[in-house]
Amino acid sequence: MRTPLVHDFARGHPYGLSALKRAILPGSKATMARDEKALVLLSGGQDSATCLAWALERFDRIETVGFDYGQRHAVELECRAQIRDSLAAHNEAWAEKLGNDIVLPVPTFGAVGDTAMTAEIAIEFDESGLPTTFVPGRNLVFLTFAAALGSRRGVRHLVTGVCETDYSGYPDCRDDTMKALQVTLNLGLASRLVLHTPLMWRNKAQTWQLAEELGGERLVEMLRTETHSCYKGVRKELHAWGFGCAECPACELRAAGWIAYCEGRT
Secondary structure, eight states, rough: OHHHHHHHHHOTTTTTHHHHHHHHHHHHTGGOSSSSEEEEEESSSHHHHHHHHHHHTTTTTEEEEEEEOOOOHHHHHHHHHHHHHHHHHHHHHHHHHHEEEEEEEEETTHHOOOTTSSSOOOBBBTTSSTTOOOOTHHHHHHHHHHHHHHHTOOOOOOEOOOOOSSOOOOOOHHHHHHHHHHHHHHHHHHHHOEEEOOTOOOHHHHHHHHHHHHHHHHHHHHHHOOOOTTTTTOOOOEEEEESSOOOSSHHHHHHHHHHHHHHOOO
């Protein structure tokens, strides 16, 4: 129960407490309206691409946003256009819904401090217990920019692929963070944004399964071959689970999820 959180942040909100209660319950009937626009944070990875397919099934108009934040490789960003094209080709109704795309430059994270995502440093766990792939504040900044973009474009549904089931335990991917951020954004923008996190409680095998439910084996194959999640940006060899170095934690997670998904189908 997180009602106290709602009460703590909702006092004085122009739309009232009841509106904020509805806003922090992703998946409720109130948040699944099909006559509204959605903005999907599309990185080019498996999770965000799956979320884009999920949104295309639920909303009438979809826009996408990516972020060039000074990451050490641009492979994921380079996959984004092909992912959008393939999803449009996959389903005629999806093609009609898919709207504008934009990549926003946010080249400041490297200046704040080196991480394994912005500099050539080892991928390992540091003294805080978090992996060096954690970029402090990244998802907070991305969602703030997405909310600002959405407010300018009349979009109140934001869709992101964060989840708590990945190995890393990034604090800015957790459900509590998303709920608190949603309330903060609504207060700061005097809006009624809803943050949707379709993968929050899904592991990688379940993410593959969701893709199958959304678009069958054809969509699974598209995600396997066209998305990219490798921390090292390696895209030389197509493994059973997709492209990658097969050594970094992201590849290991994706491979294990693929194996579990395939085993569950037999």
